[in-house]
Amino acid sequence: MNGPFEFTLRLGDDALIAAQRLAEWTTRAPEMEEDIALANIALDQLGAARLLLTYAGELEGAGRDEDALAYLRDDREFRNCLLVELPNDDFAVTMAKLLLLSAYQLPLYTALAECADERLAAIGSKTRKESAYHLDHAALWVKRLGDGTEESHRRMQAAVEQVWPYAAELFAPDPGAPVDPAALRAEFDATVTAVLAEATLTRPESGWAPAGGRDGVHTEHLSYLLAEMQVLHRAHPGAKW
């Protein structure tokens, strides 16, 4: 019975890799308030990752805790979507990524809060409130940048086009899972379409739908991210921190 473990691991890995990328903004954000806001969102994602990975470890029953799962797996064993591992690039790309991620996580966690598994339901009811804030924050910036200056509009449109193809992977059907991602697509589309319209941006049409993250076939970026994240932990096998 690998189903709930695999599902929980996917969600946990999404949150962990998103946190790692968002935390890269610390000391680099466009303004001080934004440095704080991005750290907040990174902390929320990290908090969700810890709950999910801890529970995944329990479901697996092989004695792996959150750190064993985070630090001692290789990139082929990670189950996050490709979207979260993409480099931050400029602030517009980061906000485009966050918009797609939070527009997916919000209905996901909301549905999770109602699911039969009590632990997942508890995690969902905590994290959905956080996702609502992440979505607000990303939507606000996408609007500001889309409807700001000529330069910001150009960058924001390019950013949306760059990350849009990666949304498809988020909604690959998984009928046996506690929440079937395919069921979330309509809400996601409605949310994102409204934000883009208000931001005076054009919703891209793309036939290209890169995927593979859920099977551990990632972009080239993930192994660099993990190399950095895991280096110290792996250099001292068995040490406590």
Next chain:
Amino acid sequence: MYGNDFGAPEEASGGGLLGEVEAAEAALREAAARQRRRVPASDDDLAGFFAEIVEADQKIEPRDWMPEAYRKTLIRQIAQHAHSEIIGMQPEGNWISRAPSLKRKAILLAKVQDEAGHGLYLYAAAETLGISRDELVDLLLNGRQKYSSIFNYPTLTWADVGAIGWLVDGAAIVNQVPLCRCSYGPYARAMIRICKEESFHQRQGYEILHTLAHGTPAQKAMAQDALDRWWYPSLAMFGPPDGESTHSTQSMAWKIKRFSNDELRQRFVDMCVQQAEILGLTIPDPDLRWNDERQAYDFTQPDYDELMRVIKGDGPCNRQRMAHRRQAHADGAWVREAAAAYAAKRAVEKKEKVAA
């Protein structure tokens, strides 16, 4: 009493200082409750009014008359403090991506975020003196205002994150606890809030080192190496020795500063010695010993020539820290411009709606 009231490890990270912050907070409330003479008797009485408030340990507030030099001194000091919080995010931020457990990663990320918050409160306190945050940020970026020299040292290992928390946040608290009683109200209030958070940081740093010092031989060596590198730069954080300090006397009279550099440095050393013992680490000073007569530890002074070199810009990371801040500021310019343009468009829309 510092240094002698630490028993168990949990008690070993500056509980006495937190008590002082709370006492300062209570004093602030009492001072606010006491009737303050509301306005000067006449325009000739301005200086007398100011002196009276300072003398009575009441607070000077933004709208009060104050000597120009007092205003300038405060702006310089608060701005440097704010800049230090912002630049100080870099050395620790350097380890967020590599933190060795998810719990430590979360604690460190939250800590660095707190420092950004400290920067913001302090810029806001400086703004009450009639200067804008943008102007202050420019003064930092063009090198006309400084930040604490400690942040020009590199964080080479994970243990440095522990050493910064324990020693650098620790020294910051020793320096800042008296500022909770500073005569300028907005600064005193900001310092109370900040000192409470700094005391958590110090505890967390101490915990990191405690774990390392009780871990594998490699971890213990990492902790000792960090202490070896951070000890003297931390002592130098209190500034030049009293005889050479340029701003001290006037600041003491104005109750901006309440203890001399050397007094605070001594207080810090006395506090650290027993904490180092509990950690099982050795402070890198062969001449460190208790002096019964002085009821304080004798210790080796930091290298003040090195301090001056670092302040002048020739520390290991001065160029890197400034380049990083300038880069972030420049990279963010188009985003700030977009936010301003968006806000302006919304303001116009609102006006049009009201007019229609």
